Amino acid sequence: MAVDRRVARTRAALYDALVALILRKGYPAITVQDLLEEADVGRATFYAHFTSKEDLLARSLERVRDILAEAVSRTEGSWSIALFTHVAEFRPVYAALAGIAAGDVLRGAIRRVVAGFVAERLLPAPGIPAELQAQHVAGVFMTLLSWWLDRRPRLEPQAVDELFGRLLAGEVRLAF
Amino acid sequence: MAVDRRVARTRAALYDALVALILRKGYPAITVQDLLEEADVGRATFYAHFTSKEDLLARSLERVRDILAEAVSRTEGSWSIALFTHVAEFRPVYAALAGIAAGDVLRGAIRRVVAGFVAERLLPAPGIPAELQAQHVAGVFMTLLSWWLDRRPRLEPQAVDELFGRLLAGEVRLAF
DNA sequence: CACGATGCCGAACACGATGTTCGGTTATTG
DNA sequence: CAATAACCGAACATCGTGTTCGGCATCGTG
Known part of the structure; x- marks a missing residue:
């Protein structure tokens, strides 16, 4: 059984959001908040996949x-x-x-x-x-x-x- | 006129506190709080001398x-x-x-x-x-x-x- | 295609750190 | 000794973090 599509979608969205934000404002200035908005992902969801930025x-x-x-x-x-x-x-x-x-x-x-x-x-x-x-x-x-x-x-x-x-x-x- | 002794003392205390804390827990983990306690300096005083860690x-x-x-x-x-x-x-x-x-x-x-x-x-x-x-x-x-x-x-x-x-x-x- | 499981949402929450303000106290300089 | 400058400490608004929960959607499987 492959990875659940929802999981793949969420992670891809967060990876892309990270790159986009690094380009826009630099890594240190990024907050989890920013990532949530950029990736359009719920807060709880983020922490279900990653423990931190x-x-x-x-x-x-x-x-x-x-x-x-x-x-x-x-x-x-x-x-x-x-x-x-x-x-x-x-x-x-x-x-x-x-x-x-x-x-x-x-x-x-x-x-x-x-x-x-x-x-x-x-x-x-x-x-x-x-x-x-x-x-x-x-x-x-x-x-x-x-x-x-x-x-x-x-x-x-x-x-x-x-x-x-x-x-x-x-x-x-x-x-x- | 030389630098006020209190100023010199405060800054020296903060420099020393920084070194001590870097040795103890590493730079990234240091908070301004830690520096205040370690140097025994008031919060307002810190921000009168430095803008951030x-x-x-x-x-x-x-x-x-x-x-x-x-x-x-x-x-x-x-x-x-x-x-x-x-x-x-x-x-x-x-x-x-x-x-x-x-x-x-x-x-x-x-x-x-x-x-x-x-x-x-x-x-x-x-x-x-x-x-x-x-x-x-x-x-x-x-x-x-x-x-x-x-x-x-x-x-x-x-x-x-x-x-x-x-x-x-x-x-x-x-x-x- | 239907059902059980899994993942997501979103709101709320406690917590901790930040940076600023202000009145009162202490130390320094000349 | 007097004026000045620095310090204290407490309070405050603000922000980011990481967790929890019930309700909703989407998924893979039988």
């Missing part, structure tokens, strides 16, 4: 992860350019999710998604703990993603991916 | 920035090892500030502080925008800092600084 966010991110994973597995080339390209398609949503303006709360969650991809594709470097390496690559990815969406939104995904390679390769140098 | 946090971070800047300028060696060493001294506070457990809200703010240091010390690499480079280095620093405080708290500052150099140098490689 954070819970709703967490489950939404599971969907994002699946979508990203699917986008990557469907592509021939490198995983990073697949991600950048996919992000470019849905730029407004991801800009709101990853950008500075929308708050830092979500970045950690998205970052964890990326770290998952990275962990499977590491060529271990001796003397650097594997977990740190995964975190490092995910961090560089997130930094670049934020910068791209915030400051250079017209850049092509290929160009961004090339920058990604150069940052990872250590082309940036400091004066000590 | 976010405001209090922002001003506290200005103090952190000054402390870090002073720690760096007082050191002979590289800025990064100065920062790592200083952080090691006040590990519990920074662990709560930068760690995953305390939430991601604060990381952006601390990151901005670090980015300030970095921007002045870049050796520009051709073809990579300077702002991205600064963000990149600050990002790598924050990633490493979080990993250190969360996962390897017993590591020596020098060892961490060495890892910092190797991450920046591009020793981490991926299979595409």
